[in-house]
Amino acid sequence: MADPARTTRSASARTKTTTRSTRSRSSDSGSAKSAQRRPKMDEARRQRLTDYYTQMLLIRRFEERAQRAYTEALIGGYCHLNLGEEAAIVGLLGEMSPGDYLFTNYREHGYAITRGIDPRKVMAELYGRVDGVSKGWGGSMHMFDVTHRLLGGYGIVGGQLPIATGAALALQYQDRPEIVVCTMGDGTTATGAFHESVNLAGLWDLPIVYVIINNGLGMGTDVEHSSAEPELYKRGAAYRIESARVDGLDAEKTAAAAKRAVEVARGGRPYLLEIMTERLRGHSVVDPAKYRSAEEVAELKQRDPVHTFADELKKAGVLDDDALAAIEKDVMATVEDAASFAASSPQPDASTLFDYTYATPVPNDSRRYPGQALYPALPVPASAVSNLATGGVA
Numbered sequence: 001m002a003d004p005a006r007t008t009r010s011a012s013a014r015t016k017t018t019t020r021s022t023r024s025r026s027s028d029s030g031s032a033k034s035a036q037r038r039p040k041m042d043e044a045r046r047q048r049l050t051d052y053y054t055q056m057l058l059i060r061r062f063e064e065r066a067q068r069a070y071t072e073a074l075i076g077g078y079c080h081l082n083l084g085e086e087a088a089i090v091g092l093l094g095e096m097s098p099g100d101y102l103f104t105n106y107r108e109h110g111y112a113i114t115r116g117i118d119p120r121k122v123m124a125e126l127y128g129r130v131d132g133v134s135k136g137w138g139g140s141m142h143m144f145d146v147t148h149r150l151l152g153g154y155g156i157v158g159g160q161l162p163i164a165t166g167a168a169l170a171l172q173y174q175d176r177p178e179i180v181v182c183t184m185g186d187g188t189t190a191t192g193a194f195h196e197s198v199n200l201a202g203l204w205d206l207p208i209v210y211v212i213i214n215n216g217l218g219m220g221t222d223v224e225h226s227s228a229e230p231e232l233y234k235r236g237a238a239y240r241i242e243s244a245r246v247d248g249l250d251a252e253k254t255a256a257a258a259k260r261a262v263e264v265a266r267g268g269r270p271y272l273l274e275i276m277t278e279r280l281r282g283h284s285v286v287d288p289a290k291y292r293s294a295e296e297v298a299e300l301k302q303r304d305p306v307h308t309f310a311d312e313l314k315k316a317g318v319l320d321d322d323a324l325a326a327i328e329k330d331v332m333a334t335v336e337d338a339a340s341f342a343a344s345s346p347q348p349d350a351s352t353l354f355d356y357t358y359a360t361p362v363p364n365d366s367r368r369y370p371g372q373a374l375y376p377a378l379p380v381p382a383s384a385v386s387n388l389a390t391g392g393v394a
Helices: 004-016 019-037 043-071 086-093 109-114 119-127 160-173 186-190 192-204 231-241 251-266 294-302 305-315 321-344 381-391
Strands: 103-104 150-154 182-186 208-214 242-247 271-276
Touching: 004 109, 004 160, 004 251, 004 321, 043 086, 043 109, 043 119, 043 251, 043 321, 086 109, 086 251, 086 305, 103 160, 109 119, 109 150, 119 242, 150 160, 160 192, 160 208, 160 231, 182 186, 182 251, 186 192, 186 208, 186 231, 192 208, 192 321, 208 231, 208 251, 231 242, 242 251, 251 271
Parallel strands: 103 150, 103 182, 182 208, 208 271, 242 271
Antiparallel strands: none
16 A cells, blocks of 8 residues: 555645746736736836846856856856846845945845946956955955945855844844845845844844745755745744735836835834745856756746846836947946956955954964965984985994
C-alpha cells in the first residue's frame, strides 16, 4: 500500500514545480488586463514612466558595462548583477524618502545608482579605486554611503537583516520619522537571521520594510525545490506582519505596492513585501547558468522588463523611436564616462589598509598585513650563521 504522506508530498512537489511557469503566464495575462484598465495618460504619469524607463536603462547598461569590465580583469572578486531586476529596483526605491535608510545584499549596484549615488563612484568602487563609494576597499558587494543613507551591501546571506532591524529600533527609540528598507534574495528567507529579525520587528512594532527580491533562484536551486512554502510573503503571517506579493517586472505595480509598505512602516508597523522578478544571467558573472534550459532562457528574454517596458511606452504614445534613441545615447554616455572615471582613479595605497577597520580608535588594534608575523623575528646568533656557512662543522 502506498504511503499517503509520501503520495501527498509528491503531488505537492509536482504542484510547486509548475508554480513558476504558471506565475509567468498569469503575470502576462494580468499585465494585458491591467493595460486595458489603465486610466487616460496625464502629463505627470507620462513623466514618471519616462523617468522609470531612463533609470531602468541606466541600470541595464551599467551592469552590462560592469560585466565587460570583469572579463577584462578590471574588476576583481565577486560581482553580482541586477540584470532583470531593474523595474523592481526603481519602483521600490522611488517610494522611499531621501532620509530613509536602505540596507541590501551583495547584488546592489542598481540600488546604489537609483539611490542617487554618482555612477562614476559606483563604477570606481567596482574597480577598487580610491574615488569609489567605499574608497576602493569594499568592491562590488560592500558599498556604503551615509550621505545617501545606503548603509551597506552585505556579502553574508542574511547578514544585513539583524543590522537593519537594529537601525529600525534606533529610529523608534529616538522617535524619528524615517524608516528602514531592507532587501534580500529569496534564499535569505530560509536563514535564522530572517526569522529572528522579522519576529523582533513584529514584537516591537519596528518601522521597517523587509523586501524579498524573488528572482526564482537561490544561486542555482529554484524556490519550489528549496522552500516548503514557495509563496514567501506568507511567512509574515507567522509574525502577524502585513505582507503582499507584487509583479516586479512592472515598475508601476511595484511602486504601488512599495507605497503601501512604506506607509505601514512609517505608521509604526513592519511590513513584508515579496517582489517577483527575474534574473536574466547567472548568479554572478562567472556563473554560466547551465541549470537553465534553452526554452527557459528564451522565455526570460520575452519577459525582459527593459525591452517590454520600452514596447509598452511606444504603444501608449509616451515615447517614440527618436525619444528612445536619445535616452539610449544619454545613458551610454553616462556609463562610458563612469568607466573612464573609474579607470583613471588611483589605486588605494597599502598604508590605508587599516584606516576603516574601526569607526573609532581602538587600543592595541592589530595592523599586521596578511602573512606578517605576530612578533618581530629574533636575531640569528653569529655562531649559528657560522655553522651554516661551514656545513655545521665547528
